[in-house]
Amino acid sequence: MERWTYKTVKYKTGGFMGGKIKEEEFEELLNNAGYEGWELVSCFDTSIYQGQSKDIVAVFKRRV
Template identity: 70%
Template sequence: MDQWEYKTLKYKTGGFLGGKVNEEEFEDLLNSYGIDGWELISCFDTSVHQGQSRDIIAVMKRRAYLG
């Protein structure tokens, strides 16, 4: 049976009140974890108010190597 390990990343948004995402930087971050075998399984934001995001939470998994 496959066993998995999980990682949760918190990515801070920018801007005076938050809500601005540097898409290239965020994509680079995800790609760097992907190179290490992590797969993105969920991604959501934490709201401040009126639809603005404070953080982006990314949940990743990869096969656990026992040994």
């Protein structure tokens, strides 16, 4: 039976109303998790107003 551990990372967006993503910074966050053996299983945003994103949440898993 496979066993997994999970990790959730919250990435704050920038800008006056949010929604601005520093792509290189976000990619580095994902790559660093991958180098540590984490696999991305889900990624979603949290809305605040008229489609603007406050945070991006990335969920990772890896085998125990």
